[in-house]
Amino acid sequence: MAALLITANSLITSPEGGPTRLVSPGFVRVENGVITEVGEGRPDDPADVHLAAGILAPGLVDLQVNGFYGYDMVDADERGWQAVVTRLPETGVTAFLPTFITAPVEVQATALTRAKGLLPRLPAGSKVLGVHLEGPFLSPQRKGAHNQAFLTDPAPDAIATLLETGLVKLVTLAPERDGALDAVRALTAAGVLVSVGHSDATAAQTAAAADAGARMVTHIFNAQSGVHHRDPGVAVQALIDERLHPGLIADLHHVAPEVCRLVFQAAPGRVVLVTDAAASAGMPPGTYELGGEPITMPEQGPPLRADGTIAGSGLRLDEAVGNAVSLGLDPVVAIDAATRVPADLVGRSDLGRVAPGAAADLVWLDDDYRARTTWINGQKVF
Incomplete structure (x- = not known):
């Protein structure tokens, strides 16, 4: 699977051992269907997808x-x-x-x-x-x-x-x-x-x-x-x-x-x-x-x-x-x-979170919290 870099003005992340929180702005890096990096701010390299509005959240x-x-x-x-x-x-x-x-x-x-x-x-x-x-x-x-x-x-x-x-x-x-x-x-x-x-x-x-x-x-x-x-x-x-x-x-x-x-x-x-x-x-x-x-x-x-x-x-x-x-x-x-x-x-700590090691299941929610784009294992499916 190709690597994927998504940047977002608002990102929901669940760091290991910490509470779920909102990061503005933030980015998610994906390789082989798995999240490899979650960061605050903007990365140095260009994004494959940039979300200027709404929230990037776990699937x-x-x-x-x-x-x-x-x-x-x-x-x-x-x-x-x-x-x-x-x-x-x-x-x-x-x-x-x-x-x-x-x-x-x-x-x-x-x-x-x-x-x-x-x-x-x-x-x-x-x-x-x-x-x-x-x-x-x-x-x-x-x-x-x-x-x-x-x-x-x-x-x-x-x-x-x-x-x-x-x-x-x-x-x-x-x-x-x-x-x-x-x-x-x-x-x-x-x-x-x-x-x-x-x-x-x-x-x-x-x-x-x-x-x-x-x-x-x-x-x-x-x-x-x-x-x-x-x-x-x-x-x-x-x-x-x-x-x-x-x-x-x-x-x-x-x-x-x-x-x-x-x-x-x-x-x-x-x-x-x-x-x-x-x-x-x-x-x-x-x-x-x-x-x-x-x-x-x-x-x-x-x-x-x-x-x-x-x-x-x-x-x-x-x-x-x-x-x-x-x-x-x-x-x-x-x-x-x-x-x-x-x-x-249900014992699936690899799902429901934006964190390194989790499956790259993500959803872009618009300002009305409707799904605009959905990724499963890093692949865009909607």
């Missing part, structure tokens, strides 16, 4: 993508996977977890096997970091858009079956279900990130899940027990427990703007911006699918089931960053929540 990392561009990841064919992988860089996303929602365990296992066969044939694009299984080990009281008929306890044989392909990287479950804490321990031991979600657990039960190894909470405030002064639930523990990282859908519909600000203020450095994007994301209003069931994308707001239940989102991750900044959040904090924090959570 965005999304841990919850049910679908995009008309395709639902769980049953998309090879063409669908190709479309999502090659087009997600348009949104600044350079790595993601395709998310399979609740279905019978054997159906999920088949989908995992199919995905494993597809991955080696995919073209260059956003990196697939593994699969996020959101269910079926969820609470019927907090099922959201999930099919209650398929909800079940996380029995050891079910966990073993789902781990067979080695693709599972994140599992969302309700810790109050029978056998759930043993499942958290087994998944954690297998290197899988466990997230509490679609749960009616108390704060104490959520803390017990963290004791067992859970480190995330799926889409905070949505489909979970919340904040009550005499009956604290999942959301309370997510905000006060420094072991837990609350995922936040910052489309300003799933969570009100004021509450988004609360999440960032209560859990500094722990918030993970996610899209929870459904097949309707990036598409015009109409009818699409989520987990094999129809959802409708309206003119305004998130997609809905026929009964009015929110079913994923139409959010872009660069848009989520912009929304967070519009609430008064420091751009460095907002970008960190969509890059370094999620990458570190």
Whole structure:
């Protein structure tokens, strides 16, 4: 691969051992797909690319993508996977977890096997970091858009079956279900990130899940027990427990703007911006699918089931960053929540940061925080 030198008037960098910060101006030098140097000021040699406006940031990392561009990841064919992988860089996303929602365990296992066969044939694009299984080990009281008929306890044989392909990287479950804490321990031991979600657990039960190894909470405030002064639930523990990282859908519909600000203020450095994007994301209003069931994308707001239940989102991750900044959040904090924090959570310290030794996954965000240009492994892909 050819060497690449990018200079920028504003650059987000995460030096080893130091906090993520904004450098103005700065530069990034890339060789063989890896960042070899990050500096302040201007280098002596001429740049291959100069960015006079916006911000050069790490490529965005999304841990919850049910679908995009008309395709639902769980049953998309090879063409669908190709479309999502090659087009997600348009949104600044350079790595993601395709998310399979609740279905019978054997159906999920088949989908995992199919995905494993597809991955080696995919073209260059956003990196697939593994699969996020959101269910079926969820609470019927907090099922959201999930099919209650398929909800079940996380029995050891079910966990073993789902781990067979080695693709599972994140599992969302309700810790109050029978056998759930043993499942958290087994998944954690297998290197899988466990997230509490679609749960009616108390704060104490959520803390017990963290004791067992859970480190995330799926889409905070949505489909979970919340904040009550005499009956604290999942959301309370997510905000006060420094072991837990609350995922936040910052489309300003799933969570009100004021509450988004609360999440960032209560859990500094722990918030993970996610899209929870459904097949309707990036598409015009109409009818699409989520987990094999129809959802409708309206003119305004998130997609809905026929009964009015929110079913994923139409959010872009660069848009989520912009929304967070519009609430008064420091751009460095907002970008960190969509890059370094999620990458570190899934054990990928080579992603989500602009630092020597990291993969040269970069995005140029304009003044409105929309992706203008995206590089993956130093190659311009958008």
